[in-house]
Amino acid sequence: MNLKQMAGIEAARYVEDGMIVGLGTGSTAKFMVDEIGRRVKEEGLSIVGVTTSKETERQALALGIPLKGIDEVPYVDLTIDGADEISEDFQGIKGGGAALLFEKIVATYSKKCIWIVDDSKLVKQLGKFPLPVEVVPYGSQQLVRLFEEKGFAPVLRTTPNEELLVTDGGHSIIDLHLEEITDPIALGTYLDQLVGVVEHGLFLNVVSTVIVGGQAGPKTIHVSE
């Protein structure tokens, strides 16, 4: 079985009747949403989903999963989402699929977050994967210049058609090619205070459980309860 599919299906087992479930974005999350859709249809599982992107919303609606917006629920019981890199101390980079802002908002109001990845996403230290920074388009070139001065090797993200990428929130993304992030907390704090930065892809102290798809089967790591 595809390793991402393995992790996605395993994670869907954590979803229980009555839960409000945050539905992540990306190719791994897609398998999880498919499996939840199957459980809704075949097992009569009764949940409300809160999606983290237009893409996931389209998928969930097509599968018949009942949905509410993040502002229509008091909290989210459990969010299941993918990740681009997870370090040894379970900090993460997300946003490869450009959904980091909504993903972070949903994660923030979730009681528990499960990340689902294939084993290639587990790294010693974060940073090989370019760190996405979501920015307001107005003044974005000034931020690119600032990041260049800092040696962050910034690249404004474009679509496969080479048009400027626009996120679901109407923003741009600057990918920082850092190679290594020695102090994610300090970097996150620095990015948080920059004018024009809406959010960044460092997801720090967020995850409760990691499910890793590997050749030997899915491995579940409980980070915190």
Ligand code: 5RP
């Ligand atoms: C989207 C994300 C994704 O969860 C992340 O990019 C992982 O994607 P995939 O499962 O396709 O490898 O953060 O913004």
